[in-house]
Amino acid sequence: xxxxxxxxxxxxxxxxxxxxxxxxxxxxxxxxxxxxxxxxxxxxxxxxxxxxxxxxxxxxxxxxxxxxxxxxxxxxxxxxxxxxxxxxxxxxxxxxxxxxxxxxxxxxxxxxxxxxxxxxxxxxxxxxxxxxxxxxxxxxxxxxxxxxxxxxxxxxxxxxxxxxxxxxxxxxxxxxxxxxxxxxxxxxxxxxxxxxxxxxxxxxxxxxxxxxxxxxxxxxxxxxxxxxxxxxxxxxxxxxxxxxxxxxxxxxxxxxxxxxxxxxxxxxxxxxxxxxxxxxxxxxxx
Numbered sequence: 092x093x094x095x096x097x098x099x100x101x102x103x104x105x106x107x108x109x110x111x112x113x114x115x116x117x118x119x120x121x122x123x124x125x126x127x128x129x130x131x132x133x134x135x136x137x138x139x140x141x142x143x144x145x146x147x148x149x150x151x152x153x154x155x156x157x158x159x160x161x162x163x164x165x166x167x168x169x170x171x172x173x174x175x176x177x178x179x180x181x182x183x184x185x186x187x188x189x190x191x192x193x194x195x196x197x198x199x200x201x202x203x204x205x206x207x208x209x210x211x212x213x214x215x216x217x218x219x220x221x222x223x224x225x226x227x228x229x230x231x232x233x234x235x236x237x238x239x240x241x242x243x244x245x246x247x248x249x250x251x252x253x254x255x256x257x258x259x260x261x262x263x264x265x266x267x268x269x270x271x272x273x274x275x276x277x278x279x280x281x282x283x284x285x286x287x288x289x290x291x292x293x294x295x296x297x298x299x300x301x302x303x304x305x306x307x308x309x310x311x312x313x314x315x316x317x318x319x320x321x322x323x324x325x326x327x328x329x330x331x332x333x334x335x336x337x338x339x340x341x342x343x344x345x346x347x348x349x350x351x352x353x354x355x356x357x358x359x360x361x362x363x364x365x366x367x368x369x370x371x372x373x374x375x376x377x
Contacts, residue, residue: 098292104360105342109335112184114192115177119337122173123330129165133158149225156218163214171206171213171254174341175199178258181345185357198258205257208264216246249275255348274351279366289343293336300328 109115137158142148148155176195183190199206223239252271256262262270307321347365349357356362 098289100361100364101343102289102292102339104364105339105346107359108181108184108342108346109338112180112190115180115195115342116334116338117192118173118176118195119334119341122169122337123333125169126166129162129169133162156222159221160214160218163217164210167213167217168206168210171210171257172199174254174344175202175206175258177338177341178255178345178348181342182255182259182349182357185346185349185359187358202257202261205261205263205267209253209257209267212264212268213250220246251275251344252348252351255345259348259352274348278351278354289336289340293332296332297329300325300332303328 137148148158176199179198180190180192180195183194220239220243224236227233227236227239249272250268252274253264253267256267256270256274257264260267260270302325303321304325307318307323307325309318310321311318346357346360350360350362350365356365
């Protein structure tokens with residue numbers, strides 16, 4: 092319960108920033124649309140040439156991993172670009188400024204080389220994790236799958252501050268990664284886990300959209316108009332919720348970065364909550 096209470100406090104602080112800058116939600120919305128277009132640009136040609144699913148594509152490993160890397164790179168680039176825009180605006184707002192949409196876009200464009208570099212690094216790591224997952228699954232090696240999952244979690248923690256560092260300090264991808272690890276260690280110590288659970292909270296909130304979706308599908312054959320309406324309501328709700336979640340998490344990421352770098356909480360955030368943002372992992376000898 093303490094962790095849920097803490098998460099709500101951090102969400103509330105992030106929400107105050109979002110209320111002042113509602114236009115920030117346009118960035119993850121555009122990002123999501125662009126990612127869907129990228130997905131379609133890969134899926135439709137493959138379907139047209141008779142490769143309808145990844146299982147068939149995996150029978151051609153070189154093509155499979157080549158396309159997968161390109162897909163990862165483009166998707167990461169889009170997400171990182173628009174997250175950079177959100178972070179630039181959020182940091183300016185927390186420092187007392189008045190950002191606009193052009194503020195975010197211009198900041199992201201000014202960091203284009205760094206964004207491309209980090210997208211390449213993220214895509215490479217993502218490809219390695221996917222390859223490891225595929226190999227361990229084929230061999231039925233559940234230990235390997237657990238190890239891959241733990242590595243993925245560790246990677247998400249140590250890279251948590253990379254994008255804010257790219258935006259504010261204009262460092263290259265490897266310098267930003269090194270700085271992210273250094274800031275995390277300096278502020279929260281050697282052993283770290285994510286001390287926040289935005290995903291859990293929004294998963295529960297998502298039930299408000301899943302219920303009408305399922306109900307709409309269920310009644311489609313008896314009441315088509317009502318079924319379509321319920322599906323539309325559920326889909327719009329889930330899309331809106333996803334946009335809000337993405338924006339709040341990115342604002343929170345910017346706040347954690349400012350706290351780690353300046354050793355004080357930015358305006359609107361509680362220092363005790365930020366000090367728990369990356370909670371120390373329990374030691375095995377405790």
